[in-house]
Amino acid sequence: MIGERIKSEREKLGFNQVDFAELAGAKRRTLIDWEKGSTAPNAFQLEMLSRQGVDIGYVVTGNRSVNTKRVADIVELIESLLIEHGRNVSPKGKARIIAGLLELEQESQQKVTASNVLPFVTAAGF
Incomplete structure (x- = not known):
């Protein structure tokens, strides 16, 4: 399970195996073993990956962590779009x-931006 989640995070962040292994201070062969579930990264390696944006909570538990900075970015984006289009939405x-939008980002592995958020907000009836 951890191996599948490591691979999922690597792919979500757009890294190949060599570059991702280097982020953890490991070799490609080690990463392959992690992804196959033969071995697992140690605490130091997990910390190194965390510093590069890997959701370690998800890797270890299978539950996604809330990225408060990302939520704040989306709030700002929505607020600016609502103001720009003269719309008012309840909290x-x-x-x-x-x-x-956060669910959409996770499922599609595509970052929400001003160009793709407006259709979603409009489709939601806001």
Whole structure:
């Protein structure tokens, strides 16, 4: 399970095996063993990966961590779009939009930007 999640994080972040292994201070062969589930990274290696944006909570537990900086970026984006288009949305509505956008990012592995958030917000009826 951990191996599958390591591979998922590597692919989500757009790294090949060699570069990702280097982020952890490991060799490609070691990363292959991690991804196959033969071995697992140690605490130092996990810390190194964490510093590069790997969701270590997800790797270890299978539960995604909330990236508060990313949430703040999406809040700013939504606020600016709502102001630009003269729309008003309740806090509960904004929370639903944010949750949907974060889920969309995770599923599609595509970062939410001004160009792709407006269709989502419009489709949600806001």
